[in-house]
Amino acid sequence: MATLDNHIANQVLSWKHIQQCAREVGFDACGIAPAGRLDEDATFMERWIAQGLHGNMTYLERNTEKRYDIRQLVPGAQWVIVVLLHYNKCGHDYHRTIKSLLYQLEAQLGNIPLPTQHIFCDSAPVLERKWAVMAGLGFIGRNRQFIHPDLGSLVHLGELVIGCDVTDMDPADSPKVQSGCGECRVCIDHCIRGALGLDVWDARKCLAYETHKCTVCQQVCPYNRKQNMY
Ligand code: SF4
Numbered sequence: 001m002a003t004l005d006n007h008i009a010n011q012v013l014s015w016k017h018i019q020q021c022a023r024e025v026g027f028d029a030c031g032i033a034p035a036g037r038l039d040e041d042a043t044f045m046e047r048w049i050a051q052g053l054h055g056n057m058t059y060l061e062r063n064t065e066k067r068y069d070i071r072q073l074v075p076g077a078q079w080v081i082v083v084l085l086h087y088n089k090c091g092h093d094y095h096r097t098i099k100s101l102l103y104q105l106e107a108q109l110g111n112i113p114l115p116t117q118h119i120f121c122d123s124a125p126v127l128e129r130k131w132a133v134m135a136g137l138g139f140i141g142r143n144r145q146f147i148h149p150d151l152g153s154l155v156h157l158g159e160l161v162i163g164c165d166v167t168d169m170d171p172a173d174s175p176k177v178q179s180g181c182g183e184c185r186v187c188i189d190h191c192i193r194g195a196l197g198l199d200v201w202d203a204r205k206c207l208a209y210e211t212h213k214c215t216v217c218q219q220v221c222p223y224n225r226k227q228n229m230y
């Protein structure tokens with residue numbers, strides 16, 4: 001088990017220590033990105049919402065600056081640690097499982113220097129999938145799912161936002177993963193509602209947003225076929 005000594009000094013955490021603790025707690029992957037405004041996503045979402053493609057997800061029209069800039073949501077935020085766990089380790093309540101592991105991670109890191117530390121899992125205006133991309137964990141596919149190169153989209157994400165410096169950062173440790181969709185458009189062709197396009201997802205047509213039961217665009221994705229889950 002990682003020891004707590006000397007890993008926190010002068011309000012600094014070691015990235016290598018964070019990774020080690022995340023592994024020990026049981027996460028399948030862990031990445032990190034500097035907190036900031038997601039300008040490209042803000043522009044994309046503003047246009048998407050203006051076109052009405054978000055359907056009845058009217059909550060996306062609120063708290064927009066908090067959603068686009070995590071520092072507005074968590075004052076003092078400096079880094080976003082993103083963790084990932086495969087579906088089949090999450091049990092029936094992934095929120096509870098991921099949050100519980102995040103609290104264990106927080107405890108293992110020791111007393112993260114205040115003023116800032118905050119845990120999220122699909123529960124606040126946080127662009128989780130984008131933060132996972134920023135943290136070098138994968139890419140967003142044409143089915144609009146976050147895709148890890150090995151685990152596919154059969155994963156759940158969580159975040160620990162911290163307000164201290166992080167040392168031992170080497171950009172080579174978490175290089176951005178290029179989109180792996182390439183020429184593939186299998187999910188677009190198989191979408192039973194015509195909700196997907198090359199650069200667009202029309203939530204008004206998407207069955208998953210009516211019934212939460214459609215997973216066709218994940219079932220057909222070659223990244224998930226490796227998992228033998230479908
Ligand atoms: S969940 Fe179903 S309806 Fe929605 S985009 Fe995927 S295949 Fe299409």
Ligand code: SF4
Pocket residue numbers: 141142143144180181184185186187188217220221222223
């Ligand atoms: S099915 Fe093909 S295009 Fe769709 S997300 Fe998967 S790899 Fe990308």
